[in-house]
Ligand code: IPE
């Protein structure tokens with residue numbers, strides 16, 4: 001049976017969820033943040049799951065209207081500040097990925113603080129992908145490695161990425177079937193699950209069902225059974 005050691009989720013559908021109810025898109029992001037909390041707690045209680053990597057803000061999301069971007073930044077800051085204690089109580093280590101230098105100094109400080117205060121936690125590792133794009137991540141890694149004499153190996157590149165761990169199970173909510181620049185290297189052999197549920201409606205029960213299906217898949221990694 002497969003173990004879903006590393007689960008990655010493209011949390012999509014917040015805006016449509018809100019619009020369907022005649023609300024502003026930001027209401028969907030607010031509800032989405034609550035779902036982040038419940039899914040993280042669920043994963044932290046399941047010892048099989050070691051890592052949960054959540055796509056929260058892409059390198060392309062800066063293209064959105066200024067007010068939506070500003071709201072997302074505030075929401076992130078509020079979420080991290082309010083949740084610091086539950087990270088610690090649930091023994092969850094916070095390891096952000098992405099190019100954090102683009103964020104305001106205050107948000108960078110909040111991110112760094114949660115990272116430091118949870119560094120001792122040895123349960124689930126929760127990574128929020130923040131100003132994350134796989135192409136940007138790979139380029140930064142290559143640029144960090146390029147000045148040495150030896151050829152770059154697969155292991156070297158892998159270790160130079162923000163996320164150094166291959167993904168077992170990759171889920172996208174919201175009905176679209178694309179990766180949108182998420183973990184392109186790490187998901188080389190991930191099992192992909194796409195569901196129509198909009199992220200604010202995603203539940204731990206739905207995640208449990210997906211994990212159950214995942215455990216039964218035959219993963220061959222290019223070999224034979
Ligand atoms: C995902 O939901 C959250 C972010 C990208 C920040 P969306 O905001 O993309 O919601 P839809 O896809 O427009 O419904």
Ligand code: IPE
Pocket residue numbers: 010011012055056057058061176178180
């Ligand atoms: C992917 O969702 C990014 C996040 C969930 C953070 P998008 O809504 O930005 O992706 P596209 O534009 O549909 O590809």
Ligand code: MG
Pocket residue numbers: 012013014174
């Ligand atoms: Mg979307």
